[in-house]
Amino acid sequence: MVQSVGNMALGRLGRCCRSLLHETNKVLFCGVAKPGWIESCVGAKRYLLSEDVIKLQDFQQRKLAVAHHAMGPKGNYFDEIRQKLQNEELILRDELKLLLHLCQTPDDMLVARDAIYRYHKENSNVLYGEFKFGPLFMRLCYELGMEDLAAATISDKNLKGFFHDTTSFNIAIDMLFIKGSYESAFNILRIMRNQCVTFNKDTLILLTATCYKLNTAESYRICTALIEEHQTKGHFIPRHAYCFAVALALKREDLEKAKTLYTQIMNTDNRLCLNFKVLILIMTGQMGDAVSILSASLLPNTPQFVKKPEFSKQVVDLLLSRSEGRAHMMQVQEMVTELEDAGQVSLQTLDDMLCHTPRGKKKPLQMLQERRISRRTLKPLNSNLLSE
Numbered sequence: 001m002v003q004s005v006g007n008m009a010l011g012r013l014g015r016c017c018r019s020l021l022h023e024t025n026k027v028l029f030c031g032v033a034k035p036g037w038i039e040s041c042v043g044a045k046r047y048l049l050s051e052d053v054i055k056l057q058d059f060q061q062r063k064l065a066v067a068h069h070a071m072g073p074k075g076n077y078f079d080e081i082r083q084k085l086q087n088e089e090l091i092l093r094d095e096l097k098l099l100l101h102l103c104q105t106p107d108d109m110l111v112a113r114d115a116i117y118r119y120h121k122e123n124s125n126v127l128y129g130e131f132k133f134g135p136l137f138m139r140l141c142y143e144l145g146m147e148d149l150a151a152a153t154i155s156d157k158n159l160k161g162f163f164h165d166t167t168s169f170n171i172a173i174d175m176l177f178i179k180g181s182y183e184s185a186f187n188i189l190r191i192m193r194n195q196c197v198t199f200n201k202d203t204l205i206l207l208t209a210t211c212y213k214l215n216t217a218e219s220y221r222i223c224t225a226l227i228e229e230h231q232t233k234g235h236f237i238p239r240h241a242y243c244f245a246v247a248l249a250l251k252r253e254d255l256e257k258a259k260t261l262y263t264q265i266m267n268t269d270n271r272l273c274l275n276f277k278v279l280i281l282i283m284t285g286q287m288g289d290a291v292s293i294l295s296a297s298l299l300p301n302t303p304q305f306v307k308k309p310e311f312s313k314q315v316v317d318l319l320l321s322r323s324e325g326r327a328h329m330m331q332v333q334e335m336v337t338e339l340e341d342a343g344q345v346s347l348q349t350l351d352d353m354l355c356h357t358p359r360g361k362k363k364p365l366q367m368l369q370e371r372r373i374s375r376r377t378l379k380p381l382n383s384n385l386l387s388e
Contacts, residue, residue, distance in 0.1 A: 048209055048355065049174045053167070053202055059139045066101040074102050078111055084118075085111075091119040093131075100136045109146060112137065113153055120162045134168030138175075147175040151184050155191050166198050173206045182213045201238045204230065208244035209355065212251070220252050227261070239265055240354075243272055246280075247354060255284050272353045275315050279350070282319055290319060291332060298338055311339065314349045 051057060067074070081099055084091060096119050103112050116137065134154075141150035150172045154163045163169065169192045176185035189207050192199070199207070204226070211223035227245055230237050242265045249258035258280055265273060274293075281290040294316075297309035316336055323332040339345050 048177060048205055049170065049202055054139070054142065054171060054174070055135075056139055056142060059136070060143070063101050066098065070098075070102065074104070077102060078108065081111060081115055085114050088118075090122055091115050093119075096133065097131070097136075100133065100140065103140050106144060106146060109140060109144060109149060112140070113149065116153070116162065117158065120159055124161060132165050132168070134163040134165050135171065138163075138168045138171040142171055142175055147172075147179050147181065147184075150175055151181070151188060155188060160195065164195075164197065166192075166200050166203060169197055170200075170202050170206060173203075173210070177206065177210060177213070180213075182210050185210045186214060186219065199226075199230075201236060201241070204241040205238055205244070208241045208248070212244045212248040212354070215248065215251050217252075220248055220254075223248055224257065231264070237264075239267060239270075239273070243276060244354060246276055247350065250279065250283065255280070259284070271310055272350075274309055275312050275350060275353065278311065279315050279318070282315070282322055287319075287322060287326070287328070291328060291335065294319070294335055294339065297344065298335070298342065300338075300342065308342065308344050310344050310346050312350055312353065313345050313347055316345055 070077070077099070081091070081095070096115055099112055099115055103109055116133065119133075137153065138150055141147060153159060154168060154172050169188060173185045173188050176182070176188065185206070189203075189210065192203070207226060208223055211219035223245055227237060227241070242261055246258050246261045249255075249261060262268075262273075262276060262280060268274070268277065278290050278293055281287070281293070294311065297311070299306075299308050302308060316339070319332060320336060323329045336345070
């Protein structure tokens with residue numbers, strides 16, 4: 001029987017044979033800043049959550065394991081579920097779990113969605129236990145590029161309580177952000193707030209990023225209010241979220257708020273923060289300090305393997321524009337030329353730098369497994385440390 005076989009398969013999901021490689025498409029886009037303004041690039045559709053959060057590769061591996069162990073054609077099982085739905089029969093927990101792992105096409109997703117409605121209708125008054133169906137459904141939508149289905153399903157009042165975890169909402173918002181559907185993403189954030197779903201550090205990044213893209217008075221008010229709320233409660237606010245808030249404050253021409261937000265970033269030792277520091281100095285008229293930072297970044301005798309400070313051409317162009325007709329104009333032009341010759345001026349805009357894919361962390365277990373075999377003899381290592 002498909003169900004019993006599916007249960008056996010789900011019990012052995014950890015023993016997956018081959019990993020399915022998934023590369024995110026990197027979309028290049030450019031923009032030129034107007035003096036005193038950070039221009040938002042409408043075409044920016046970058047991933048904001050790393051693979052550590054989305055966990056799409058792990059999910060695809062589980063799907064392969066289930067498909068490998070399931071008996072009979074997949075279509076037969078979907079026909080059984082359709083028949084159950086037509087007869088308004090009960091959808092069991094393991095049946096829904098197996099169904100979600102067997103989905104491969106948009107048509108499959110429609111069956112899965114209907115099964116979710118049926119399952120939730122029968123179980124809305126009971127706890128689902130530790131297993132969460134929400135992230136499974138959202139990863140399927142992510143895999144198949146069905147962000148509209150994800151948004152419609154997670155925002156449906158009839159399914160309130162089914163998506164009760166933060167991860168489901170984060171994945172849905174990230175999908176919508178990638179597609180440039182910022183209004184829809186903002187709506188999901190409202191629903192998340194209204195349903196008292198916890199905002200974690202990833203949610204804060206997604207919220208500030210969405211508010212930054214919308215660039216409205218309301219989104220600015222909500223962005224700053226939420227930052228202040230988390231500060232008051234002593235909650236951790238990621239550097240990336242602060243950077244989006246700073247960028248939004250600059251776009252709203254609220255220079256004092258931008259400066260205040262920037263000073264609250266604990267660790268500013270990265271390229272994005274350095275660019276924002278220079279940009280704030282330029283926009284507040286502190287040209288001398290901005291020039292000093294760029295001059296100090298010129299490292300002519302530095303070895304090639306040492307990473308040099310890099311500045312966005314957007315920031316450099318603004319500095320050149322603001323220095324026109326001033327006493328230090330020639331000094332700025334010479335300095336910018338030196339930076340360009342040294343490869344320290346990037347064509348990336350600030351929007352490019354903000355909407356980037358963070359690097360995922362390598363799992364310690366994977367590193368340990370890689371060293372269980374000797375690189376010299378290709379035989380298992382005999383070590384008391386590895387034998388435990």
